[in-house]
Amino acid sequence: DAGVTQSPTHLIKTRGQQVTLRCSPKSGHDTVSWYQQALGQGPQFIFQYYEEEERQRGNFPDRFSGHQFPNYSSELNVNALLLGDSALYLCASSLSRASHYGYTFGSGTRLTVV
């Protein structure tokens, strides 16, 4: 049973560019959440998708957008990259009515903005 798969694992972008990160949820899960984790900090919630709609959003600017596809996979897009966007981006999948223990995280995408 595959867990959460994220791609790519590492990425280097230049300031001002745009980036797309991808996530395939755990089999059977229908909800995808994205988190940003800066070095030495805990993960910060970006947004959550269910039934191809954004259900909740954290305190992130509109430069951060996402999408969920009919097969439950998801993309995170970041426009006009800033140096401060350098972080580990984590995808977590869950069932729509799961409590905390239902969340499964991927290993993340390490984004470096230069």
Place this chain on the structure above:
Amino acid sequence: LAKTTQPISMDSYEGQEVNITCSHNNIATNDYITWYQQFPSQGPRFIIQGYKTKVTNEVASLFIPADRKSSTLSLPRVSLSDTAVYYCLVGDIAGTGFQKLVFGTGTRLLVSP
């Protein structure tokens, strides 16, 4: 969402028991307590969850006093592979699945030989 406070770091030796305490003074009636473990360059992994008293699984125990204003994660006989960051989270069990996990800075546990 109730805020949590944990020690920034802890040191231990192999074979010892480690207890990490988390304070959550403003915990609400519907809130439950969950602990995650995170290794470098990996996503957090669920360890244990509880509402009150004591919960035990194959990995850890969670002790929650009657007032629920704190909780203690207990790791029996730690090994080097238990070196990680441990996060305490508090959230509403009655909510829908559309919950966002609120992480603090966690506790960095270093286990030495």
